[in-house]
Each structure stands twice: as C-alpha cells, then as structure tokens.
Amino acid sequence: MDRPCIGVFDSGVGGLSVLRALRERLPLAPLAYVADSAHAPYGERSPTQVIERSTRIVGHLLDNHARLIVVACNTATALAIDELRSRWPQVPFVGIEPGIKPAVALSRCGRIGVMATSATVDSERMRKLVLRHGGDAAVHLQACPGLADAIEAGLDGEALDAVARPHCEALLARSVDTVVLGCTHYPLAAARIARLLGPNVMLIDTADAVSQQAARLWPQALNIESPPMRLASTGDTEAMCRLVRRWLGVDAPIERIAV
Ligand code: DGL
Numbered sequence: 001m002d003r004p005c006i007g008v009f010d011s012g013v014g015g016l017s018v019l020r021a022l023r024e025r026l027p028l029a030p031l032a033y034v035a036d037s038a039h040a041p042y043g044e045r046s047p048t049q050v051i052e053r054s055t056r057i058v059g060h061l062l063d064n065h066a067r068l069i070v071v072a073c074n075t076a077t078a079l080a081i082d083e084l085r086s087r088w089p090q091v092p093f094v095g096i097e098p099g100i101k102p103a104v105a106l107s108r109c110g111r112i113g114v115m116a117t118s119a120t121v122d123s124e125r126m127r128k129l130v131l132r133h134g135g136d137a138a139v140h141l142q143a144c145p146g147l148a149d150a151i152e153a154g155l156d157g158e159a160l161d162a163v164a165r166p167h168c169e170a171l172l173a174r175s176v177d178t179v180v181l182g183c184t185h186y187p188l189a190a191a192r193i194a195r196l197l198g199p200n201v202m203l204i205d206t207a208d209a210v211s212q213q214a215a216r217l218w219p220q221a222l223n224i225e226s227p228p229m230r231l232a233s234t235g236d237t238e239a240m241c242r243l244v245r246r247w248l249g250v251d252a253p254i255e256r257i258a259v
Contacts, residue, residue, distance in 0.1 A: 004222045005030035005230070006214060007066025009057045011042035012152045012233075013240050014185030015072030016247050018096060021211035022070065023248065028223035030230075032064055033072075034257070037235030041148045042075040043117020043183065050119065054080035055087065060259045062091065064230075068218050070210060071095040074116060074183050078123035092217045098126070098182030099206040101133040106202055107178040111138045113171040115193070116182030118143040140174045142167050148185040154239035160192050168196035180204045188243060232257045 008019055012035045019033050034057050042050050054076045058069055071077045077095030085093055103112040120126055121143040130139050150163040179201055181187050187205045194203055233240055237254040244252055
C-alpha cells in the first residue's frame with residue numbers, strides 16, 4: 001500500500017471482527033490488516049513477548065504508510081498499548097478493551113461475565129477496568145484458554161462447542177445475564193457462544209465503539225473512492241481466507257509476510 005491507510009492488527013484472525021466494523025463505518029478509508037498468526041495465541045504469551053510482537057507489527061504497518069493504528073486485539077491492548085504509545089508518541093492509536101461499562105449498564109441482575117484470554121484476565125489494565133466501571137456489579141472474569149486457538153484454526157460446529165462449553169458453563173454457574181466478548185476472536189464464534197449460554201444471556205462486543213473512535217481520529221481528507229484493503233498474515237492463510245469471505249464478503253488475496 002503506497003497511500004496513507006489505517007493499520008489494523010491482531011494476533012490472528014480475531015481482528016477481522018473489528019475490521020468489519022471499520023469497513024462499515026469508514027467505507028472510504030484504505031485499510032491494511034496484519035494477522036500475526038505465526039505467533040498466536042498472544043493470550044498464552046508473556047507481556048514481554050506480546051510487546052515485542054506488537055512493536056514489530058506496528059513498525060511494519062507504519063513503514064507501509066499507516067497514519068492511524070487500531071490494535072484489534074484485547075490482549076495486545078492490555079499488555080502493549082502503553083509501550084506502543086510511548087514509542088511512537090506522534091501516532092494515534094485506538095485499542096480495544098472488554099466492554100465492562102456497557103455490560104454493567106445493560107445487566108438486569110447485576111452479575112456479568114467477561115470471556116477473555118488468560119493474559120487479558122491477569123493484566124493490570126483489566127483490574128483497573130473492573131475497578132473503574134464495575135460499580136456494584138459482580139464481575140466474573142472467565143479466562144478461556146484454547147478458545148482463540150480453536151477459532152484461529154477454523155473450528156466450527158460441535159468441535160468449537162466442545163472448547164467453548166466449559167467456559168460457558170462456568171459463566172452460567174455464576175448466574176450472569178450479560179457476557180462481554182473480551183477477545184476479538186470470540187465474536188467470530190458469537191452464534192455458537194450465544195447458543196451455549198442460552199437466550200437469557202446478552203453478549204457484548206466493542207468492535208463498533210472502536211470503529212467510532214477510529215472515525216474520530218481518521219482525517220477524512222485521506223479518504224478515497226474504492227479504497228484498497230490489504231490483508232497480510234505471518235502464518236497460515238487458509239482459515240483466514242475463509243473467514244474473510246464469510247465476514248467481509250470479499251475474496252481478497254492474503255499476502256504472507258515475515259515480520
Ligand atoms: N484476539 C486476541 C484478543 O482480542 C487474542 C487472541 C490470542 O491470540 O490469544 O485478545
């Protein structure tokens with residue numbers, strides 16, 4: 001991409017749920033997406049590793065004319081966005097965080113659940129988020145090891161349910177009525193998760209709030225007719241191809257990159 005664009009990245013395919021919201025809200029903005037699939041899942045990595053990978057990917061996006069960076073990964077936001085901002089103070093960053101605030105506002109019973117990676121659940125940023133927005137609600141943080149991986153591998157149907165079920169059962173045991181999808185991979189499996197949680201549980205996804213914030217920061221003067229969307233992955237592109245077709249409704253080529 002040789003024109004100014006919005007750079008978007010995730011540990012893998014999860015950020016496609018954010019990319020879709022960005023395309024809807026900013027249809028004239030050029031987009032460049034990097035899935036760091038060769039290094040997923042971030043949720044099982046140390047903060048140092050997530051910072052190192054995020055820094056490399058952002059460096060790559062900036063080299064490719066990104067003017068705004070959307071960190072389409074809750075884990076990278078929790079562990080790395082402060083480092084990224086201090087390394088590139090002139091670059092605007094938009095991160096994604098679990099939607100505790102809307103969940104607390106919507107919950108009727110005052111018991112909410114958050115599904116997220118182990119790294120996000122254990123992070124200092126998560127602790128502060130619950131303190132800031134949890135209010136009187138009981139907030140149950142459910143780490144879901146294996147779930148992002150299963151989605152990354154393209155599992156669906158019963159195979160995906162088998163991974164998601166124990167996490168959903170743990171949430172149901174807490175009698176929550178609202179569950180936050182605190183990892184960008186999970187909206188790609190929202191229909192299965194919703195079925196496992198049953199009709200009395202509402203799901204919250206913050207992709208749209210991220211796209212709103214990006215729209216505020218993106219200079220409209222950089223919009224163009226039929227903007228390009230460039231997709232790249234550091235790993236396997238097969239499952240990503242299928243998800244891009246299903247989520248974005250396009251048959252776009254995916255470039256394999258080494259970053
Ligand atoms: N999609 C990422 C998130 O939002 C992380 C998944 C992973 O790589 O563990 O947290």
